[in-house]
Structures are given as C-alpha cells and as structure tokens.
Amino acid sequence: MGRPTKPILSRDRICTSALAIVDEEGLAELSMRKLARSLGVQISSLYEHVKTKDDVLHEVANTIMASVDVSGFETGDWRHGVASWARSYRAALAAHPNIVPFLAYGPAHREASLRRADTVHGGLVAGGWAPRYATMIGASTKYLVVGAAMSSFAGGFDDDIQVYVDRYPHLAGAYRLRERADEIDQDSFELALDMFLDGLTALHARVAASAEDSERS
Structure with a gap:
C-alpha cells in the first residue's frame, strides 16, 4: 500500500x-x-x-487570538475600538480559561497577537493618544480582560446558606451568587469597562487641553 x-x-x-x-x-x-x-x-x-x-x-x-476582533478601531473612534476589542478579547479567553495563564505572559512572536497589538496601538495614536499613553491603555485593557477571564468572582462563593448565617451578616445573600454567576460576572465586567472608558475619556480631554495650553504659551 x-x-x-x-x-x-x-x-x-x-x-x-x-x-x-x-x-x-x-x-x-x-x-x-x-x-x-x-x-x-x-x-x-x-x-x-x-x-x-x-x-x-x-x-x-x-489560534485563539486570531478570533479577537479589533475592527472597531477602523471607525476612528478610539473609545468604541477599545470597548469592542475588550469584549471580544474577554469572550475569546473566557472560552478557554485554562490557557489564560500562558497568554498572560504577552504576545512573544505570535503573529495574531502582534497584528492585533499593532492595530490597537495605531488606533489609539490615531485617536489622539500619545504613544506612551497608547501603550499603557493597551496594557491596562489587558489587565482588565485577563482578570475577568481567568476566574469567576460570583462562582467562587459557596451555595450553602449556613456558611454565611450569623458569622457574616453582610454576606447573607452570598449563597445565591453562584447560580447567577454568568450574569453577575458579565455585568461586573461591563461596569469595570465603562468606568475604565469614562476615566480614559476624561483623561483624553485633560491631555488635549494641556497640549493646547502648551502650544499657546
């Protein structure tokens, strides 16, 4: 044969x-x-x-990083770009949480990771961020996403009410968290992402104002 x-x-x-x-x-x-x-x-x-x-x-x-969508930066709106990238990034990692510790080390020489990092950095700079800020925003977004993808906050609580009764009065309802873990974790990520983006938007305005003041002086 x-x-x-x-x-x-x-x-x-x-x-x-x-x-x-x-x-x-x-x-x-x-x-x-x-x-x-x-x-x-x-x-x-x-x-x-x-x-x-x-x-x-x-x-x-x-292969995993190739599924992360960074096309939001094509709109020219850096905030939309970061938001859509972060959501896609989290979804890709959350589907395979066991490999996240390996991914957390950085892109190394991986083509898909480097192409996305290049797009993100270029989109932020095009949106008016200085290269140093663009680098820090990319890193900060990664910290937010990787932390959200590695584990479940809500899923880490015990569903036995007796664990909390009497000893932990402020956690009286914590036994319900596990059954709603997906919803709570998703909403918590969205809250953190919104607060992060609001902070960046305020910083962007301050940086732009500072640059204008420098040009006039």
Whole structure:
C-alpha cells in the first residue's frame, strides 16, 4: 500500500487536540507524549511538526487570538475600538480559561497577537493618544480582560446558606451568587469597562487641553 497523499498530522489538528487537553484537564496536564497519544501517532511524528510543548502552546494561543476582533478601531473612534476589542478579547479567553495563564505572559512572536497589538496601538495614536499613553491603555485593557477571564468572582462563593448565617451578616445573600454567576460576572465586567472608558475619556480631554495650553504659551 502506498503512502497516504495527505499527512496524518497538520498544525490545525495538533492545535485542536492540544486545546482539548488544556480545556479538559488543565495547562499543566499537556505534554508532548499525551498529545501524541490523543492524535494516535508516535511522538517522533509529532516532533516532525512541532519541536516543543511551548511551540504547541504558541500555536494554540495564536489560534485563539486570531478570533479577537479589533475592527472597531477602523471607525476612528478610539473609545468604541477599545470597548469592542475588550469584549471580544474577554469572550475569546473566557472560552478557554485554562490557557489564560500562558497568554498572560504577552504576545512573544505570535503573529495574531502582534497584528492585533499593532492595530490597537495605531488606533489609539490615531485617536489622539500619545504613544506612551497608547501603550499603557493597551496594557491596562489587558489587565482588565485577563482578570475577568481567568476566574469567576460570583462562582467562587459557596451555595450553602449556613456558611454565611450569623458569622457574616453582610454576606447573607452570598449563597445565591453562584447560580447567577454568568450574569453577575458579565455585568461586573461591563461596569469595570465603562468606568475604565469614562476615566480614559476624561483623561483624553485633560491631555488635549494641556497640549493646547502648551502650544499657546
């Protein structure tokens, strides 16, 4: 029998299997040996496509970041751009929370991440922000999004009312939080994002006024 015309492995198939392991078992549980088993190939075959576990994770991260929408900056409205980017960014990470710690380290050499960082930075500068502020806004948005995507605030409470009765009078209703975790976490993220954007809008006006004063003096 001749050799198959198409390779058994592909980058997409490797990424899909690796992400499934991370989603189901956690980041620490991914190994090249386990990945090879899940793909039904010898580990030597896997090494022909990717050299290390980090290479695999970068491929997976690149795939996830490719789904993040930064097209809002095309409108020329920096506030709309940040808002739509942050929401899309959170949705992409929240779908795969186990890999967020790896993504949190930064874009490294990942094409999808760098392209989005470039678009965000360019959109902010075009919107009147100085490059240094654009960098800090990008970083601050990442802090907000990554924190929201890594865990659930509401889901972290116990649903047993006896935990709170008598001992924690101000948390008498906390046992209800877990059942409404998705709603509360979403609304909390939107509140934080709105406050963040309102603060940036006020800062933008002050920076612009300061620049005008400098030009007149």
